[in-house]
Amino acid sequence: MNFVRNSVIPVGTVLIAIVALWYVFAVILNAPFERDQAARANTPITTGQLIANTMAQERPVLPAPHQVAAEIRKTVFDISPTSKRSLVYHGWVTLSSTLLGFALGTLLGILLAIAIVHSRTLDKSLMPWIITSQTVPILAIAPMVIVVLNAVNITGLLPKAMISTYLSFFPVAVGMVKGLRSPEIMHLDLMRTYNASKMQVFWKLRWPASMPYLFTSMKIAVAISLVGAIVGELPTGAVAGIGARLLAGSYYGQTVQIWAALITAALMAAVLVSLIGLIANVVNRRMGVRP
Amino acid sequence: MRRSPLAILAFVLAAAALVLPTGADGPSPVFFATPAILFAAAAVALFVGASTTSLLTLLVLVHIAAYGLIALLGSFTVAGPGIGYWCMVVSAWLLAWLAVQRLAALRLASADAQRLVNLALPVLFGAWLLILWEIVVRGFGVPTILLPPPSMIAARIAGSVPTLWADFQQTFLKAAIAGYVIGCGSGFLAAIIVDRVPFLRRGLLPIGNLVAALPVVGIAPIMVMWFGSYWQSKAAVVVIMTFFPMLVNTVAGLAASGAMERDLMRTYGSSYGQTLLKLRLPAAMPFIFNALKINSTLALIGAIVAEFFGSPIVGMGFRISAEVGRMNVDMVWAEIFVAALAGSLSYGLISLVERGVTFWHPSYRS
Numbered sequence: 029m030n031f032v033r034n035s036v037i038p039v040g041t042v043l044i045a046i047v048a049l050w051y052v053f054a055v056i057l058n059a060p061f062e063r064d065q066a067a068r069a070n071t072p073i074t075t076g077q078l079i080a081n082t083m084a085q086e087r088p089v090l091p092a093p094h095q096v097a098a099e100i101r102k103t104v105f106d107i108s109p110t111s112k113r114s115l116v117y118h119g120w121v122t123l124s125s126t127l128l129g130f131a132l133g134t135l136l137g138i139l140l141a142i143a144i145v146h147s148r149t150l151d152k153s154l155m156p157w158i159i160t161s162q163t164v165p166i167l168a169i170a171p172m173v174i175v176v177l178n179a180v181n182i183t184g185l186l187p188k189a190m191i192s193t194y195l196s197f198f199p200v201a202v203g204m205v206k207g208l209r210s211p212e213i214m215h216l217d218l219m220r221t222y223n224a225s226k227m228q229v230f231w232k233l234r235w236p237a238s239m240p241y242l243f244t245s246m247k248i249a250v251a252i253s254l255v256g257a258i259v260g261e262l263p264t265g266a267v268a269g270i271g272a273r274l275l276a277g278s279y280y281g282q283t284v285q286i287w288a289a290l291i292t293a294a295l296m297a298a299v300l301v302s303l304i305g306l307i308a309n310v311v312n313r314r315m316g317v318r319p
Numbered sequence: 320m321r322r323s324p325l326a327i328l329a330f331v332l333a334a335a336a337l338v339l340p341t342g343a344d345g346p347s348p349v350f351f352a353t354p355a356i357l358f359a360a361a362a363v364a365l366f367v368g369a370s371t372t373s374l375l376t377l378l379v380l381v382h383i384a385a386y387g388l389i390a391l392l393g394s395f396t397v398a399g400p401g402i403g404y405w406c407m408v409v410s411a412w413l414l415a416w417l418a419v420q421r422l423a424a425l426r427l428a429s430a431d432a433q434r435l436v437n438l439a440l441p442v443l444f445g446a447w448l449l450i451l452w453e454i455v456v457r458g459f460g461v462p463t464i465l466l467p468p469p470s471m472i473a474a475r476i477a478g479s480v481p482t483l484w485a486d487f488q489q490t491f492l493k494a495a496i497a498g499y500v501i502g503c504g505s506g507f508l509a510a511i512i513v514d515r516v517p518f519l520r521r522g523l524l525p526i527g528n529l530v531a532a533l534p535v536v537g538i539a540p541i542m543v544m545w546f547g548s549y550w551q552s553k554a555a556v557v558v559i560m561t562f563f564p565m566l567v568n569t570v571a572g573l574a575a576s577g578a579m580e581r582d583l584m585r586t587y588g589s590s591y592g593q594t595l596l597k598l599r600l601p602a603a604m605p606f607i608f609n610a611l612k613i614n615s616t617l618a619l620i621g622a623i624v625a626e627f628f629g630s631p632i633v634g635m636g637f638r639i640s641a642e643v644g645r646m647n648v649d650m651v652w653a654e655i656f657v658a659a660l661a662g663s664l665s666y667g668l669i670s671l672v673e674r675g676v677t678f679w680h681p682s683y684r685s
Binding site: 035038162169172270275278283286 | 416419420423424437440441443444445462464465518519521522523525526529532533534536537538539540541543544545616619620623624627628629635636639640643644646648651652654655658659662663
């Protein structure tokens with residue numbers, strides 16, 4: 029009951045308010061075009077007709093939510109997933125490179141963090157660069173990576189996945205360095221009194237202690253992997269994927285298509301992040317983290 | 320003193336380079352001096368104790384050798400560098416690594432000297448990354464389209480300062496900064512309103528957290544349609560990208576002041592405004608600066624990516640996508656360098672301001 033009052037009702041209200049605002053803006057932004065049409069045709073238009081028209085335009089400035097929903101339903105359910113016009117197909121293209129890049133990036137980040145934690149030299153010389161690299165707009169590099177790798181005949185999944193890897197390994201590395209260092213001195217001392225080897229300290233203390241940090245940074249990493257995959261699809265000239273849908277939509281002024289792709293991307297991000305949240309809960313409980 | 324295997328290997332390689340063919344078109348002074356200096360450096364690393372003087376000697380010698388190695392790159396015959404040259408490269412790299420290792424292990428009495436060493440370590444690491452990049456790319460003859468050597472990028476930067484400046488002005492000074500200021504400002508104000516109304520806080524915060532994880536850059540084509548292809552549309556993308564991180568962080572920060580302090584403010588009979596200004600906003604500052612830092616990177620990304628969807632013929636994103644199409648990869652790298660510099664500098668600037676504003680925070684106490 030408390031859950032309903034404290035989160036369902038407020039979140040629901042805000043969501044409804046957002047949808048309502050969306051409709052209002054759709055009417056306001058699309059109205060000039062309708063008025064213009066009516067003036068050209070020299071037919072007076074009633075307010076009711078105007079509002080109805082603004083929500084059913086072919087290429088609206090801002091499509092109404094139900095238009096976007098209809099577009100998503102059409103491209104997800106009515107068209108077979110193997111067709112190039114299916115959103116499932118494009119979503120899968122983006123998702124596969126996101127996941128591949130994310131997996132590689134996480135692995136790389138963890139390995140780098142382990143190396144940094146165990147080597148003072150790396151810690152002092154490499155770590156500042158990792159932190160600096162976070163301030164660099166790496167995403168700007170995406171088109172170059174794609175085009176350059178295309179030029180040497182590496183095409184398809186891998187170049188996009190590389191961008192996702194590149195983007196996702198920094199947060200994981202930084203988070204894991206923090207996590208592997210998170211055991212208290214007391215615990216490390218206890219391990220020493222047990223005469224534990226470096227491996228034992230790692231597997232029995234540092235690794236379990238770093239789990240919450242790992243999952244927090246994985247949430248950031250998966251979100252940014254998706255962004256990387258989408259941006260990586262832009263320079264290839266709209267071949268396949270969510271990014272290609274965005275680009276094609278912006279070329280041909282298909283706003284409904286853009287919004288449908290955007291909402292799909294948002295849903296994918298939300299599902300991926302909450303999936304990692306779920307896994308985090310299970311793993312953290314097994315690793316003995318108490319809420 | 321225990322001899323490190325790194326030093327032994329470096330010494331063996333340097334000695335081998337004295338006799339193995341380097342493949343360079345001799346005989347020039349560099350041709351003879353480089354192996355000799357490298358050998359001397361390896362000898363210092365292996366036989367002289369780990370005193371500060373020997374460490375400094377090693378550092379100086381190994382960097383002179385590195386200079387020689389790069390200078391040699393221009394003098395190869397068609398066949399490219401020989402085995403002796405690569406022996407020298409590996410040896411120099413090992414010696415540099417060894418020097419960095421010894422430098423990292425150094426414990427200095429004076430705090431200033433220690434700070435200098437801590438600064439020198441990443442600088443050395445970065446410098447060697449560049450040195451090896453240059454040597455490997457040019458030595459192996461990697462096509463410049465794949466990866467241009469740093470010297471080529473540097474030459475391109477020096478040769479096209481006016482273009483780079485115009486792009487920087489368009490993308491950073493106009494789009495990114497305008498969007499950043501509006502986005503952060505409105506996020507901050509929204510956070511204060513949200514904080515005042517508990518219902519909004521419970522309703523808006525989960526959504527804000529979600530939106531902060533969404534691929535907001537995707538909004539770029541729509542903004543370009545709405546606001547045209549000039550910098551205003553890029554600023555709009557930046558506004559939307561920076562709004563939610565600011566909102567979420569500020570709301571979290573406003574809740575960060577302790578119950579004890581808030582009770583104290585109440586016993587003083589202070590109003591909502593006074594509590595906000597004198598207690599809760601200062602306590603929220605670390606969170607706000609965190610958002611400002613995240614947003615400084617996001618703003619640049621948003622402004623650059625939005626230009627991929629349409630822009631006038633100036634701007635960093637435009638230049639990147641245009642030059643990629645013409646396979647002028649060195650120009651792309653030059654733009655990336657400018658973006659990296661701008662990103663790091665603005666991050667550094669925000670960190671400096673943060674240090675001044677939140678001087679009381681535990682992470683700045685020494």
